[in-house]
Every structure is written in structure tokens, then in C-alpha cells.
Amino acid sequence: MYQEKYLKLLQEKYQTKEAVLSEIINLEAILHLPKGTEHFVSDVHGEYLPFQHLLRTGSGAIKSKINELFADELTEEAQNSLATLVYYPKEKLQLVKNQAEEKGEEDLSAYYFYALEKLLLLTSYCGKKYSRSKVRKALPSKYQYILEELLTEIKRDPLEQKNGYCQAILSKIVQLDQAEDLICVLADTICRLVVDHVHVVGDIYDRGSHPEKIMTRMMQLPSVDIQWGNHDMNWLGAIAGSPLAMINVVRICARYDNLFILEESYGINLRPLIQYAEKYYTPKERFAPKKNPDHDELSPEEEALLNKLQQASAVLQFKLEDALIQRRPEFCLEERRVLRKINFAEATVNLQNHSYSLVDFTPAVFDKNDPALLSAEEERVLRQLLNSFQHAEGLKRHMDFLMAKGGMYLCYNDNLLFHGCIPLHSNGDYKSLRIGEKSYAGKALLDFYEEKVREAYRHPKIHDDFATDLLWYLWCGESSSLFGKEAMTTFERYYIADPRTHHEKKNPYYQLRNDPQVIADILVSFGLSKDGHIINGHTPVKEKRGENPIKAEGKMLVIDGGFAKGYQAETGIAGYTLVFNSFGMQLVAHQGFSSVTEVVASGQDILSTRRLVDEVPSRMLIKQTNIGKKLQAEKIELERLYEKFNS
Incomplete structure (x- = not known):
């Protein structure tokens, strides 16, 4: 019955036998054309000009x-x-x-x-x-x-x-x-x-000054997909109704001198939060904002405001996080209820059976008997701020696009794309997340995450339902494929001087991804060939220390090489990209982007080196691609319609 209805719809489009024949021949010809060039980028972190340059140069x-x-x-x-x-x-x-x-x-x-x-x-x-x-x-x-x-x-x-x-x-x-x-x-x-399709493997947002321009530019591309990154998830979470994700966005913007993204680019009213921060906080050394290389030097007044806003946002974040952990025991984040471990009388915190002195701490903003309790004023500020986020038309438009073109992972032309990791145990078994009576691991875990992200986004007025809370788990949970670590130590990095408490232990995936058999097993579990590739971002490759972005005998490719300026001193380069044309794959390393003016004057781009990753034995045709499979299915249906015309 379904087949007959579909053939009738096709016949409405192709009303004559000759029209059907013409389209069959057209599709057959297209299937034998060379595949288009795919361009992979990751972790652009708001760096619009380098991103635009990569698009222009391919x-x-x-x-x-x-x-x-x-x-x-x-x-x-x-x-x-x-x-x-x-x-x-x-x-x-x-x-x-x-x-x-x-x-x-x-x-x-x-x-x-x-x-x-x-x-x-x-x-x-x-x-x-x-x-x-x-x-x-x-x-x-x-x-x-x-x-x-x-x-x-x-x-x-x-x-x-x-x-x-x-x-x-x-x-x-x-x-x-x-x-x-x-x-x-x-x-x-x-x-x-020259470039037929662009893949963005996560983290459009974060440190850089113009993620909104990157989003607008991507909306102009004829063919693009996005794999959500951990930073992107925070911005999605704000529109989906998570005050916790929202205040984390504000904290990060204040930390990296990027408040104008919120105020000017997206028209979000920060005045209630500014007034609150000015009222209760004074500048502290550990909350000094990071220098934004794209901006002029901060005035003392501007630096003081960013400092206080960062403190206020951090405290609100820790309070909201405590409440979420309490209502979601299935997330197994009890150890991260750090506010409950504070000794206010001695200004210390007890973590892992060790007592640490708190530095640059503001105890007056906490209820000593219930440190996670929000005051009426704080609740009002959060409501006003969330309302402003959710009514920001430009931000909503960009997040709608992120949802329409994005996902937790993508299987495309025998490549598996995801931002962070597939959570694993040290023996290579999949690490699971248990919700109620059901456990999720591997592909099922990422499918579960995507289902809940879309559910939360569809219901933005609900602020503490399971789906919305899961958005925060994706930011910092041990079994999150976007985070990929045991715990996020934001509290420790702000308030504890001992750097040993700042370490965030990575999931075993980041060691095991060097093993070709582990990669092959993951590919097969996602329905791909063991000869395919996994393409990741998320963890900057430290090339200056000798780290190789090509792992597992060429089957694992990491294309985060330090796009954001803040990472480049550590990585030694300014990012990797990947080009996959009909002849094979090439990994491209880039030097730092200075300005359009310099590129035009010198006649040089920021391309550094190209490495052949995989060369196909014969030129790859469209019929061997995802698009080709769809066209092949369409051709088969048209051939059935053609037979119907002959009967």
C-alpha cells in the first residue's frame, strides 16, 4: 500500500514516460561522477576570521x-x-x-x-x-x-x-x-x-570573539552538517531552558572578555546580573579576566566588572549544580556537591579526604546552613536573565540552525564523526549510563543523548525536567561523550591554590584510540566498515610536543590543533583541517592567521603542511557515497514507475 502511494506521488512529479526515462538516465549519469570534496573543521571556538579563511581557501x-x-x-x-x-x-x-x-x-x-x-x-x-x-x-x-x-x-x-x-x-x-x-x-x-560539503565537528562557541558570525556564515553554506560540541551544548541548553547552562555561558564570556557577544551581538540584557554582582562582590585575583587578543586593553573599571561578573556567575553555577545533583542521583555526581564540603568557619574545603584552604572566596553570599540555597534576589536575577536569553531572536535563530543541522554524531561516507569520545573502560568495554532500569552505552548512549537534547529543546519552558538536566550532564558528566573526563574541577581551579586538585583525568578512550582494533570495533558498532575512519575534535593535539593527529594506523584522525589563539602556545600550530576528495584524504596543518590585509599583501595563506592520510585505489564516485545511496534508491523507484507506464 505504501509503495503504491509513493509511486503515485512520483507520477505527479514525472507525468510522462519520457520524463521518467530522462530522470533515470540523469541519475545514472550522476552516480558515475566523481564524489564532491568534503571539508572537515573542528573546534573553531568563535575565531571567525580564521574560519572564514579556511572556507575561502578550502x-x-x-x-x-x-x-x-x-x-x-x-x-x-x-x-x-x-x-x-x-x-x-x-x-x-x-x-x-x-x-x-x-x-x-x-x-x-x-x-x-x-x-x-x-x-x-x-x-x-x-x-x-x-x-x-x-x-x-x-x-x-x-x-x-x-x-x-x-x-x-x-x-x-x-x-x-x-x-x-x-x-x-x-x-x-x-x-x-x-x-x-x-x-x-x-x-x-x-x-x-571546490568544496561540496562542510563538516563542523563541534565547538563553534567558546573563547573567540565572533561565534555568531560563524553561525551566520554556516547558514549561507549550500551543504553543511554539525556535530555538537560541549561548548555548543551550553548555548543550546540556555535556549532549552537550563539556567545552569545559561549561567555557565555568562561565566565563560566574562572570563574571556566576550560579554559583547551576549549584549551587542545577541541583545541579551545583563543589567540585573551586573547590578547583583556589583552589590555583593569585590575583585579577586583568581577571577581576573583573560586577555582577549581581539580587543583593546581593558580599563581598570572594565576589568573589575568582568571579575565581579565571573564570581557571581560561578557562585550561581555552583548553587544550581548542587540542586541538580541532588535531584538526579542517577547522574552519580554526588562527589561534585562541593559546597557541602566547605567549612565556613575555617574557610576550607574537604576533598578526597584532604583539607584545602579556600582563596579568593566570598562566604557572605552563602547560607552557611544550606550553601546551595538561592536567595530570592538570585532567583529573580536568574529568571530575568533566562527570559532574556530565550527571547533573543538572533540567538534562537542560530540555535534552531544548530539543532536542524546538528547531532551527537554522524556516519557519512564510511567515516564516523563525533566531537569528543565514545566513553570506554580501561579494558576497552563501553562505559554505560544507567537510567532507571536501562543502561546505555556506545552508539545507544549517543542516540539516547540526542533524543533527550531534542526533547529538551522542544520544551523550553520546563527548566528542571530530566531532559534539560541531561544537557548539563553532557557538559560535565563522567559518561558524557562530549566531556570525556572523570570530573570537571571548575570549583578547585577558582578557589584552591594547589594545582594537583585542578587535574581532570581523561576517559580511557583517549589512550585506547591509538589501538586500531578498538577503532575498528567502534566503527563496526556504528554500522560502518572497519576500514573507515573516526574523526574527532575536542582535545588539542600538542604537535610541538611530538603528538601525532593521525592515530590507530591512520584510522583515527584528531582535527583539533588549537584553532583558538589561547591554545596555540601549547599546541604549536593553529588547527588542523581535513580534506576528503575523490582521490583520498589529506590532513592539513595551519599556521596562525594574522589578518586579511596581510594575506592579501603577501599573497600567502596560512596553510602549513599537507599529509596524505588515505589514498583510494581508484577515484571514488558518487555512487559509493551516502548521497549516491539515496540517488540509487530514487532511481530504483523511478524504474518501477517506468515499468508501470509500460504495463
């Missing part, structure tokens, strides 16, 4: 295309200049005009003709592995006819454009002052054709 994919096409025609310097024009056309054109003015050259026509010729050839070359229909869709509507004509003609003989038909089109474009606009359009089209 992590070196565009430079490779230029070299393939123009190796015998252009010098390395000319190739770099052309690549820069593709990356940043407006800025490059302005530089060319400035240089022309310095030389006293007013007519830029020759450069426009040169640039248009090279970009048209490059566009044609980058689009040759796609169907004409897909290339047409990548062209902007305002220039679609002109570009289709030029791309068709330029493929025959590029020299012919200097005379006749193509010459006439280009001359008129230059004459009507449309050359610069068309150059920008071609540059954008090339970027779109």
Missing part, C-alpha cells in the same frame, strides 16, 4: 586547482596572486587599484580582462566533475545567462575570447563597470564548486 584545495590548471602557464607568484583574488576579491582588487594609482595608471581594463579570463577558466575547471545542472545552480541568478555563455565558450579555446563573441561580452562588462562585481561573483562560485 584548506589548500583552491591552490591545488590553480596549480593543476596553470602550472605550465603561471609562475608560483602569479598563482599565489590569483589564489588571493579568489580568497578575497574585494580586498585584492582594492590593492591592485592602489598600486595602479601609485604608478600613475588609470586604466585597469587589462587587469580586469586577465582576471576574468583566468577566473572563468578556473570556474570551468572546478565545475567539470559536476553535472551542468549543478554548476548552473552554483551561478548567481543576476549573471547566470552571461556566465553560462562564457563558460561554454571558454572551454572550447580560451584564446578565442580575445576576439569575437567572448571578447564582446567581456568588453561590455568592463565598459559598464561590472568587471569587479563579476570577479567577486566568480570567486564565490569557485569557492562553492
Whole structure:
């Protein structure tokens, strides 16, 4: 019955036998085209400009295309200049005009003709592995006819454009002052054709200054997916109604001098919290905000405010956390009820049978008999703040996109993508989370987490239900695939001087992921081939200490190499990305991004080194991909419809 209904729906779309036949042939042809290039990035942590640069460059994919096409025609310097024009056309054109003015050259026509010729050839070359229909869709509507004509003609003989038909089109474009606009359009089209799909393996948010710009940019991409990171989960939690996730977002923003993300970018009213913090807290050394390299030096007043806001947010976080742990014994977080372990008379805390002095502690904001008790004022501040978060239209729009395109993991083209880890015991067995009478582990655990995240997001007015509380567990729980440690020691790092208490022991996964058999077993448990790959972020690879991002004999790839500036001193690089085209996989390491101005002036990008991870024996076709499987299923249904027309 279902099959008949589906065939009827298909027949409404393809009403004639000839239309069905045409689409069957079209799908069969597409299945034999080379697979599109996938671009993997992770842990961008709000660093918009480096992220945008990686998208524009395709992590070196565009430079490779230029070299393939123009190796015998252009010098390395000319190739770099052309690549820069593709990356940043407006800025490059302005530089060319400035240089022309310095030389006293007013007519830029020759450069426009040169640039248009090279970009048209490059566009044609980058689009040759796609169907004409897909290339047409990548062209902007305002220039679609002109570009289709030029791309068709330029493929025959590029020299012919200097005379006749193509010459006439280009001359008129230059004459009507449309050359610069068309150059920008071609540059954008090339970027779109070179990378077919973008995977973001978690942590869009955190330290960097512009996660909102990253979200907006991702919403413009034609094809993208996201695997949620632990920091992303906090922002989702705020919209889903978790005051605990929300106040953690504020604390982190205050710590890294990023309050303007909340106030200016998302329009969230922090005034009630600011007034509360000013009333009860004074600056403490251990709460000094971290210097944001993107901002001017903080004034003493600004630094004092961030200090007090961070303290207020931390205390509210610890109080809310205590209440959550109490009502969710199944989370097994009882050891983290640290407020209950404080001796207020002696200003000490007892952890793991050791007593530690508290430093920079403010005892006056706690009820000594019930330290987790929120005052009426604190409850009011939290309600007002949560209301402001949930009514921030821009933030809601971005979180809706994060939910629509995101998930806990993704199986795609025989690769398993997830942000953190699969919780394991030291013997390699899956570590489970027991809820009621049922235990969840491995794939079932991640499926359970995703189900509850979506449930919490659907019901944002409920602030203390199980699903919403689970969002916080994903931030700091021992069996969380996003956290991957025994315990989060935020309290200790703030209030205890002894650094030994700050250590957060990692899940055994991070040792066992070097074992090819462990990786193979995980892949198979997710329904993939043992010859696939796991692709992770979350833990910065310390390359300067000799750590290798390629693990388990090439089957495990870690692409967090320190995108955020704060990690780069430790990692020694500025992040890894992964490029997977029809010929195989390449891991790309990057140097620190300075500015667009410097890239344009120098003609160099931030690509450092490329390492071949996996080379396929023969070029991979669309029919071997996830998309190909869907197209194959659609073709089979159309063949059934075709048979129906014949019967």
C-alpha cells in the first residue's frame, strides 16, 4: 500500500514516460561522477576570521586547482596572486587599484580582462566533475545567462575570447563597470564548486570573539552538517531552558572578555546580573579576566566588572549544580556537591579526604546552613536573565540552525564523526549510563543523548525536567561523550591554590584510540566498515610536543590543533583541517592567521603542511557515497514507475 502511494506521488512529479526515462538516465549519469570534496573543521571556538579563511581557501584545495590548471602557464607568484583574488576579491582588487594609482595608471581594463579570463577558466575547471545542472545552480541568478555563455565558450579555446563573441561580452562588462562585481561573483562560485560539503565537528562557541558570525556564515553554506560540541551544548541548553547552562555561558564570556557577544551581538540584557554582582562582590585575583587578543586593553573599571561578573556567575553555577545533583542521583555526581564540603568557619574545603584552604572566596553570599540555597534576589536575577536569553531572536535563530543541522554524531561516507569520545573502560568495554532500569552505552548512549537534547529543546519552558538536566550532564558528566573526563574541577581551579586538585583525568578512550582494533570495533558498532575512519575534535593535539593527529594506523584522525589563539602556545600550530576528495584524504596543518590585509599583501595563506592520510585505489564516485545511496534508491523507484507506464 505504501509503495503504491509513493509511486503515485512520483507520477505527479514525472507525468510522462519520457520524463521518467530522462530522470533515470540523469541519475545514472550522476552516480558515475566523481564524489564532491568534503571539508572537515573542528573546534573553531568563535575565531571567525580564521574560519572564514579556511572556507575561502578550502584548506589548500583552491591552490591545488590553480596549480593543476596553470602550472605550465603561471609562475608560483602569479598563482599565489590569483589564489588571493579568489580568497578575497574585494580586498585584492582594492590593492591592485592602489598600486595602479601609485604608478600613475588609470586604466585597469587589462587587469580586469586577465582576471576574468583566468577566473572563468578556473570556474570551468572546478565545475567539470559536476553535472551542468549543478554548476548552473552554483551561478548567481543576476549573471547566470552571461556566465553560462562564457563558460561554454571558454572551454572550447580560451584564446578565442580575445576576439569575437567572448571578447564582446567581456568588453561590455568592463565598459559598464561590472568587471569587479563579476570577479567577486566568480570567486564565490569557485569557492562553492571546490568544496561540496562542510563538516563542523563541534565547538563553534567558546573563547573567540565572533561565534555568531560563524553561525551566520554556516547558514549561507549550500551543504553543511554539525556535530555538537560541549561548548555548543551550553548555548543550546540556555535556549532549552537550563539556567545552569545559561549561567555557565555568562561565566565563560566574562572570563574571556566576550560579554559583547551576549549584549551587542545577541541583545541579551545583563543589567540585573551586573547590578547583583556589583552589590555583593569585590575583585579577586583568581577571577581576573583573560586577555582577549581581539580587543583593546581593558580599563581598570572594565576589568573589575568582568571579575565581579565571573564570581557571581560561578557562585550561581555552583548553587544550581548542587540542586541538580541532588535531584538526579542517577547522574552519580554526588562527589561534585562541593559546597557541602566547605567549612565556613575555617574557610576550607574537604576533598578526597584532604583539607584545602579556600582563596579568593566570598562566604557572605552563602547560607552557611544550606550553601546551595538561592536567595530570592538570585532567583529573580536568574529568571530575568533566562527570559532574556530565550527571547533573543538572533540567538534562537542560530540555535534552531544548530539543532536542524546538528547531532551527537554522524556516519557519512564510511567515516564516523563525533566531537569528543565514545566513553570506554580501561579494558576497552563501553562505559554505560544507567537510567532507571536501562543502561546505555556506545552508539545507544549517543542516540539516547540526542533524543533527550531534542526533547529538551522542544520544551523550553520546563527548566528542571530530566531532559534539560541531561544537557548539563553532557557538559560535565563522567559518561558524557562530549566531556570525556572523570570530573570537571571548575570549583578547585577558582578557589584552591594547589594545582594537583585542578587535574581532570581523561576517559580511557583517549589512550585506547591509538589501538586500531578498538577503532575498528567502534566503527563496526556504528554500522560502518572497519576500514573507515573516526574523526574527532575536542582535545588539542600538542604537535610541538611530538603528538601525532593521525592515530590507530591512520584510522583515527584528531582535527583539533588549537584553532583558538589561547591554545596555540601549547599546541604549536593553529588547527588542523581535513580534506576528503575523490582521490583520498589529506590532513592539513595551519599556521596562525594574522589578518586579511596581510594575506592579501603577501599573497600567502596560512596553510602549513599537507599529509596524505588515505589514498583510494581508484577515484571514488558518487555512487559509493551516502548521497549516491539515496540517488540509487530514487532511481530504483523511478524504474518501477517506468515499468508501470509500460504495463
